[in-house]
Amino acid sequence: MSLLSNGIKRFPALLTLLASLFTVACNPYNQKRPAPLLVAAASDLVKVSVPLGTAFERSLGANITFSFGPSGQLEQQIRHGAPYDVYLPAARTYGESLHRDGLVEGEVLVYALGRLVAWSKTLSLSSLDDLREERVGRIALANPQYAPYGLAAQQALQSAGLWQILQPKLIYAESVSHAFQMAETGNADVALTALALVRDSDRPFLVLNQKLYAPIEQAAVVLRSSPNPQAAKAFQEFLRGEEARNILAAYGFGHP
Incomplete structure (x- = not known):
């Protein structure tokens, strides 16, 4: 008992340091957060x-x-x-x-x-056949080689008998969101894109028949x-x- 008492008297700074280290170790805010x-x-x-x-x-x-x-x-x-x-x-x-x-x-x-839609910032579309019209210039879709929505767009146009006819109008985007951005910024007249990306749009859009694509x-x-x-x-x-x-x-x- 006396030894402990003497130690406390002789090494107050050491005890203060140990108490501080204990507080830091037990503080949850100092623990490493898990990686996201x-x-x-x-x-x-x-x-x-x-x-x-x-x-x-x-x-x-x-x-x-x-x-x-x-x-x-x-x-x-x-x-x-x-x-x-x-x-x-x-x-x-x-x-x-x-x-x-x-x-x-x-x-x-x-x-x-997922669901595929045709969306335009300036044009109203009632059917895929509207894409034939002169008022529709460039049509953006994701690259079918590595974007599933691009492949679905290709399948839909093929099923509707429009794939070959519309070739001069088609431009390929990096992704389905990029296709939407191209139409949104005026770099394309129409985008074949995801319903999830245009759901909150104030523009009307054409939801494509799911039977047209896998x-x-x-x-x-x-x-x-x-x-x-x-x-x-x-x-x-x-x-x-x-x-x-x-x-x-x-x-x-x-x-x-």
């Missing part, structure tokens, strides 16, 4: 990602960061080692390709169906290289749930 969940997402998800991300963060307390691009380009980034946790392509086939090559942990989840299957996969697999799987499950389904429906996505 990194999600590679197809460009049609640019707008709906905001409420989806907010709802996920609120319900599970995990931070999430989205990186957008054409599904095919994102797939190539993943194959070259991009540090994503989750991949959300606008076509199930891209997720299945990664799954076959052992880059995916678990299932390829189809959580929603289903746009929005998929979600957890990447095997993810450093945060638990949170990644939680996000995939969140997309399967009712709250996410309601958010997606509000942006025009269908339920598979």
